[in-house]
Amino acid sequence: MHIVILGCGRVGSTLAHTLEDMGHTVAVIDQDPDAFRRLRSSTAKTAVTGLGHAHDVLVSAGIEDAEAFSAVSSGDNSNIISARVARETFGVTNVVARIYDPRRAEVYQRLGIPTVGTVNWTADTILRRLVPGDPGVSSGPLWRDPSGSLVMTEAPLSAQWVGRRVEQLEAALPLRVAYLSRAGELLLPRGDEPLRAGDVLHVLARRGDIDSVQARLRPHESEGNGG
Incomplete structure (x- = not known):
């Protein structure tokens, strides 16, 4: 399976390496080419510099052959726009976006874009351990x-x-x-x-x-x- 990842921070780079270790092919997109230093040399070869919702950038990352797309950059707007382009323009079936603003996360869930609400999820998980x-x-x-x-x-x-x-x-x-x-x-x-x-x-x-x-x-x- 080929998977495209937007964002080469800690989460994106970890996802990329984990997926490769599982036998999948991966392409990582980020606006900052310095971010690709987090990647192994073999993974960095398929990295693409640019905006995650740009048509030519996504095509360069292999979105036309991708079966999954993950948007885990640091910006909510970039994540959700890119996720919608991957699904609606390129027909990628498995799409997920990381969203920091919980109010936005609920809206995008209703649009059919699965989201991971980072702030709420982390806080709720910690609270469950603090006051079980x-x-x-x-x-x-x-x-x-x-x-x-x-x-x-x-x-x-x-x-x-x-x-x-x-x-x-x-x-x-x-x-x-x-x-x-x-x-x-x-x-x-x-x-x-x-x-x-x-x-x-x-x-x-x-x-x-x-x-x-x-x-x-x-x-x-x-x-x-x-x-």
Whole structure:
């Protein structure tokens, strides 16, 4: 597979090297030719200097044969414009853009451009580690589909569900268990897997159901005070 990457910062260069190690071909675009110093000599041979949304620059990077495009430059506007050109002009199927402004990220998700909201994602991830189990933190989505209608969230298992099977939980609530964390290990549970105390669920649900799902999964006050 050939993949074009816009942006040769830490993320872009790491992506390029990782993808090459996986056996893919890569071309990296950046306005600053000095940025290509981050690349291996073999990777730098296919680097292209210029704007990521410029037709001739994209063609030079092999966009016409590319199956994927990633925009990870430092500018939101450059990332989203380039991502849209890759998809709408050149018909690239797999396109993703890094977006710093969370308000913009939601807009572009609705346009069908998958985005990675760097600031919110990083802050939410850190908060989950700082105050695990806090309902104000854990209720935020870990992932949402491009339309925004389906989300994944993390929820510590409360006592009322301990001992029940995954299939019973899915039958009782409008969700699907994507995976669970148990004693430091990640599991892809079958329907007959019994739930245990200490399990942390990662569940998929429709956006309109997520608040009720969180409320049903959240420990009751009596569980938190020992009563």
